[in-house]
Amino acid sequence: MVSEGCDAKVDQLCRDAGRLFRLVNQIAAYVREHQGDRTYAPESRAFLEFIESAAKATKEFLEENIGRLCGNNGPSDGRLPARIAFISQIWGRLHNFVEPVVDADTLHIPVSLVALLNRQARALGLQDQPQIAIELASPLNYLQRKHSPLRDLAASLENRLSKKVGFPNGLGIIGLPYSQGPFLFFNCLLFHELGHYYVEQARLVPEIKNRVSGFIKSLSTSGIPAKNYDPDKLFTITRPWFEEVFCDLFAVRLLGPAYTFIFADLFDLVGDLRNEKALQYSRSHPSASIRLKQQIALLRQPETSGGASSWWEWLATARTPLASEIDDVAQKPRAVIPYARDCEGLPIELLDAFESALPQLSSLVTEKLKGRRLALHRFIELSSDFERCLLHAIVPRCVITRNTSPEDEEWCMSLINASYFLQLGNLKSLFELSGRNSSSVEDHAFLRKRLEEWVLKAIGDKLAPELLGLIS
Amino acid sequence: MSVIGRELIKKRLELPPDDVRALVITPLVRDSKGEISGLDYDSIDLRLGSRFLLPRAYDPKTKSDVRANRDAHELVQPIHVAAGQELLVPSHGTVLGVTLEFIKLPFDMSGQVLTRSSLARDFITIETAPWIHPLYRGCLTLEIANASGIPFPIKPGKAIAQLILFRLLSGERPGQDHIDRYMGPTFPEP
Numbered sequence: 001m002v003s004e005g006c007d008a009k010v011d012q013l014c015r016d017a018g019r020l021f022r023l024v025n026q027i028a029a030y031v032r033e034h035q036g037d038r039t040y041a042p043e044s045r046a047f048l049e050f051i052e053s054a055a056k057a058t059k060e061f062l063e064e065n066i067g068r069l070c071g072n073n074g075p076s077d078g079r080l081p082a083r084i085a086f087i088s089q090i091w092g093r094l095h096n097f098v099e100p101v102v103d104a105d106t107l108h109i110p111v112s113l114v115a116l117l118n119r120q121a122r123a124l125g126l127q128d129q130p131q132i133a134i135e136l137a138s139p140l141n142y143l144q145r146k147h148s149p150l151r152d153l154a155a156s157l158e159n160r161l162s163k164k165v166g167f168p169n170g171l172g173i174i175g176l177p178y179s180q181g182p183f184l185f186f187n188c189l190l191f192h193e194l195g196h197y198y199v200e201q202a203r204l205v206p207e208i209k210n211r212v213s214g215f216i217k218s219l220s221t222s223g224i225p226a227k228n229y230d231p232d233k234l235f236t237i238t239r240p241w242f243e244e245v246f247c248d249l250f251a252v253r254l255l256g257p258a259y260t261f262i263f264a265d266l267f268d269l270v271g272d273l274r275n276e277k278a279l280q281y282s283r284s285h286p287s288a289s290i291r292l293k294q295q296i297a298l299l300r301q302p303e304t305s306g307g308a309s310s311w312w313e314w315l316a317t318a319r320t321p322l323a324s325e326i327d328d329v330a331q332k333p334r335a336v337i338p339y340a341r342d343c344e345g346l347p348i349e350l351l352d353a354f355e356s357a358l359p360q361l362s363s364l365v366t367e368k369l370k371g372r373r374l375a376l377h378r379f380i381e382l383s384s385d386f387e388r389c390l391l392h393a394i395v396p397r398c399v400i401t402r403n404t405s406p407e408d409e410e411w412c413m414s415l416i417n418a419s420y421f422l423q424l425g426n427l428k429s430l431f432e433l434s435g436r437n438s439s440s441v442e443d444h445a446f447l448r449k450r451l452e453e454w455v456l457k458a459i460g461d462k463l464a465p466e467l468l469g470l471i472s
Numbered sequence: 473m474s475v476i477g478r479e480l481i482k483k484r485l486e487l488p489p490d491d492v493r494a495l496v497i498t499p500l501v502r503d504s505k506g507e508i509s510g511l512d513y514d515s516i517d518l519r520l521g522s523r524f525l526l527p528r529a530y531d532p533k534t535k536s537d538v539r540a541n542r543d544a545h546e547l548v549q550p551i552h553v554a555a556g557q558e559l560l561v562p563s564h565g566t567v568l569g570v571t572l573e574f575i576k577l578p579f580d581m582s583g584q585v586l587t588r589s590s591l592a593r594d595f596i597t598i599e600t601a602p603w604i605h606p607l608y609r610g611c612l613t614l615e616i617a618n619a620s621g622i623p624f625p626i627k628p629g630k631a632i633a634q635l636i637l638f639r640l641l642s643g644e645r646p647g648q649d650h651i652d653r654y655m656g657p658t659f660p661e662p
Contacts, residue, residue, distance in 0.1 A: 039552045106552040389489045389496075393609050393656040395574040397489065398499040434655050450656055457574060457611075457658040461499035464555060 010069060013081055017062045020088045027091070027098055028055035038105035041114055043131040046168045047101055051094070054157055054165040058087060061161045083160050090157050097150065100135030100175060108181040109134045112460035116412050117190050119463065120254055121172075123409075126201045128170035132194065137175035140270055142189045144196035145173040172197040184452035185420055188262050191255045195247030202368075208242050209235055211364050215357030224347045237346065238354050241286040245294050245358055249365040252298050256379070256413055257311045258420040260295040264288075264326045273325070279335035281351065283342045293330040294358055298365075314380075320424035378410060383418040390422055390451060391429050396458040400465040412459045419455045423448055476581065476637035478513045484578060495637070496576035496609075515634040518571045518585065521611060522628035523659045524551050524559055525568040544662035558625040561596070561618040569614045570660040572629065576609040577637075584636045585612060591632060595620035598633045606640065613660040 031048050040048065065080055077083070114134055121130035137143055154167035174193040180186045199205065209216075215238075216231045224234075251259045267273040267288050278288040285291075299311040315323045339346055389396040396415055427447060428438065436443040476484075484495035485508075497516065501509040510517030525548035548568065553559045561567055577583055583604035587597055597617045604612070614633065618624045626632070654661050 039554045039557070106554065107550055111552075385489075392490050392576075394489050394496050394576050395498055395656070395658065397496060400499050400501045436655075447655075453658045454574075454656060458498070461572075465499070465501065 009081075013069070013084065014066055016081070016084055016088070017066045020084060020091065021059055021062050023088075023095075024055045024058045024091055027095065028052050031055075031098065031102060034102045034105070038107070040105055041109065041111060041134065043114075043118060043171070044101055044104060044133040046131050047097075047133045047171055047173065050154070050165065050167050050171070051098055054094070054154070054167075057161050057163045057165050058091070058157070061087070061163070087157065087160050090153050090160070093149075093153055094157075097135075097145070097173065100137060101133055101173065103136040103178070104134045104176075108136060108178070109176070110182055110184055110187050110456055112456050112463060113184060113187055113190070115463050116409065116459055117194060119409055120191075121194055121197070124198055124202075126170065126198070128201065129168075130170045130172060130197070130201070131168050132172045132174055132197065134190075135173055135175045136178040136181065138178065140177045140179065141266075142177070142193050143175040144193040144200075145175065147172050147197065147200050170201070172201070182456075183449070184416070184456050185258075185262055185423075186266055188255055188258060188416060188420075189251075189266065191251040191259060192247045192263070194254070195250035196243065198250065198368075199243055199246060204246075204368075205239065205243075208239075208246060208361070208364065211360045212242060212357040214360070215353050218353045218356065219350070224349045234350065237343075238350065240284050241281065241354060242357075242361060244285050245291060246361050246365060248291050248295055249298050249362055250369070252295050253365055253369050254413075256417045257299055257315055258417040260292065260299065260326065261320075261322055261420065261424070263295070264292065264322060264329070273329060276335055276337075277340075278329050279332060279338065280340045281338055281343060281346075282340040286354070287335075287338070289329050289332050290355060290358070292326055294362065296327065296330050297359075298362055315421075320421065322424060378407075379414040379417060382411065382414045386415050386418040387422055390419055390454060391427075391433075393430060393433055393450070393454075395454045395461075398458055398461040400461070408462050412462055415455055415458055419451060423451050427451075474639050474641075475514050476639055478511055481511065481516060481637065482508070484581075489576070492579040492607075494576070495578050495581070496574070497635075498574050499572070510631055512634075515586075515636050517588075517631040518573055518612070518633040518635050520614075520626060520628050520630050520632045521570040521572040521660075522553050522555065523570055524553060525549065525660045525662055526551060527566070548662045550659075553628055555628055558627050560623040560625055561616055562623050563618055563621045566615055566617040568660040568662065569616050569626070569632075570658075571612045571614065571633070574609070574611050574656075574658060575604070575635070577604060577606050579606050580640050582606055582638045582640065583608075584638070585614070586634045586636060588632055588634060594624060596624055604635075610654055610657040611659070613657070 028051065031051050035045075035048060062084070065077060069077075069080065114132070118130065118132050121132055124130065135145070150171070150173070151167065151169070154165060158165050158167075174190055174197070176187055176190060199208075212235075216235060219231060219234055248259075248263070264273055267278065272278055273288065281287050296312060299315070300313075302310045334351065338348065338351060386396050426438075430447055430451075431438040431443070434447065436447060438444070481495065484493060485497065485500070487494035489496055503509050508516075510519075528547055528549050551559070559567065575583070585599045585602040585604065587599065591598065595618065597619065598614050599612075600615050600617070616626065616632075
């Protein structure tokens with residue numbers, strides 16, 4: 001309690017401490033209230049527990065120090081006002097992370113896909129055990145919250161409080177659009193965001209820079225005016241572009257060709273696949289056209305499919321016009337104005353040099369994922385059984401044995417690809433079976449939603465038997 | 473009708489899924505000897521899934537004809553119970569659950585869902601509309617009623633019911649209109 005003898009400065013400090021206490025207390029109450037009546041994936045729980053633990057430690061710190069100051073119990077800390085101000089700043093920033101994760105309870109995310117994503121993340125051989133929590137984001141897009149600012153905030157807080165707050169070192173937060181909540185296909189773009197997490201956690205930027213050093217050298221002869229030629233600055237400009245392409249190729253390697261199609265599908269949904277925007281570079285992203293071109297190049301390699309022929313050959317015979325549309329976008333010549341407004345003024349030669357360095361990235365991805373079984377090794381063998389189940393409105397059959405294996409993930413990835421390419425077709429037999437009307441948009445949406453639910457159910461069955469106590 | 477025994481159940485489970493005679497139950501758990509776990513000589517166990525629907529609390533602002541004018545989904549509150557956690561069914565209360573198993577019945581079989589006797593002795597009833605038609609496909613919505621005076625814990629993954637299969641004597645093949653209007657639900661449906 002604050003004693004009456006406190007002078008004006010102490011009064012001010014007590015007021016500041018009380019204000020911070022109230023903020024932190026309310027954040028913790030918000031988290032607790034939602035944890036009480038909702039369920040969260042283990043990775044989200046780890047984040048929310050960190051917030052609760054940090055709130056508890058902050059409140060204890062305030063009580064102890066203000067109590068000591070006002071009660072004359074022991075020496076007062078002259079740095080206390082600065083410490084409180086700094087802790088307030090930290091909480092001001094932590095505040096932004098909490099609500100979107102709280103929104104992403106298990107009724108609003110594709111639980112089994114997130115479990116699969118986390119399994120894949122844990123197999124990446126990173127130093128800290130990856131834990132990918134999900135948040136619901138406002139934009140119709142996917143995002144990865146940079147891990148290091150959050151980790152730095154936690155470290156600063158621990159430092160100021162002189163107390164551990166239990167931050168999970170491998171924690172990453174990936175956002176999916178709230179409108180896609182529990183669905184499957186668009187949410188497969190989470191694998192691209194996993195790539196960003198990987199780049200950050202494995203500290204790959206210097207390696208990427210090293211790998212594309214030819215690009216840096218070629219800039220000196222590329223015609224860029226000498227006054228604009230600063231290799232470090234030019235790499236800083238293009239780094240996000242390289243990272244985006246790296247993450248695309250990473251996702252194709254992990255998930256398979258469905259990634260490329262889903263990527264194009266989302267672009268198409270927001271209306272950016274068929275217009276000039278698909279050809280434009282922005283500060284944060286290279287053009288969709290060049291991204292698709294790189295993905296197709298990877299899919300053309302027979303090695304990526306794990307078989308004799310390439311995925312792209314297989315896809316050419318698939319039942320979707322989207323394949324040729326993707327090819328068209330990838331083949332389009334560069335736009336007359338290749339830069340979006342946010343990077344106007346960059347030299348055109350930068351793009352020539354950037355694009356010529358991209359094949360190096362493909363080999364880096366292959367190298368980094370070396371030793372991992374290709375996700376779609378048994379795709380052709382498995383896909384006909386998957387299709388037979390799904391076209392008969394049946395969840396793909398899953399037999400659980402005591403011996404779980406890496407093949408479980410391969411099975412799941414193959415299922416995602418098989419079902420995605422299946423639903424690009426007309427699903428005529430499923431309409432006939434269900435007696436639904438193939439000219440009704442609502443019925444189309446319903447059957448595709450069901451299809452995604454069956455796939456998610458099958459993935460959940462495959463991945464969670466231990467958790468459910470089905471095998472011991 | 474006659475009750476289907478273990479050997480025929482196994483045979484039907486092995487048929488391709490698009491065969492009208494195929495019985496599909498997924499996931500199936502096999503023990504270390506390769507035997508299907510929970511398969512008895514005349515029944516197979518069904519386990520509890522992790523999604524539930526609870527009756528929504530009384531809302532004094534709604535009118536008395538709420539049931540007539542509302543979507544059935546508005547009368548229930550969906551919840552997810554994670555593996556390893558429990559849901560307490562309140563005393564004299566009912567919740568809707570769902571089987572972990574997705575089922576597709578053959579064209580010539582009907583099914584009946586029975587409460588496991590151990591649960592029945594705890595005053596728990598699993599199903600009050602227990603009949604399943606031929607060609608049904610989906611996870612089964614279960615009405616889990618607690619007739620006792622104390623709350624009862626239920627846990628995802630736990631075996632809670634038994635599926636008994638019967639063969640239709642006529643051998644008549646049902647038409648497509650026998651496909652359930654729910655069309656393969658994997659969550660409990662109100």
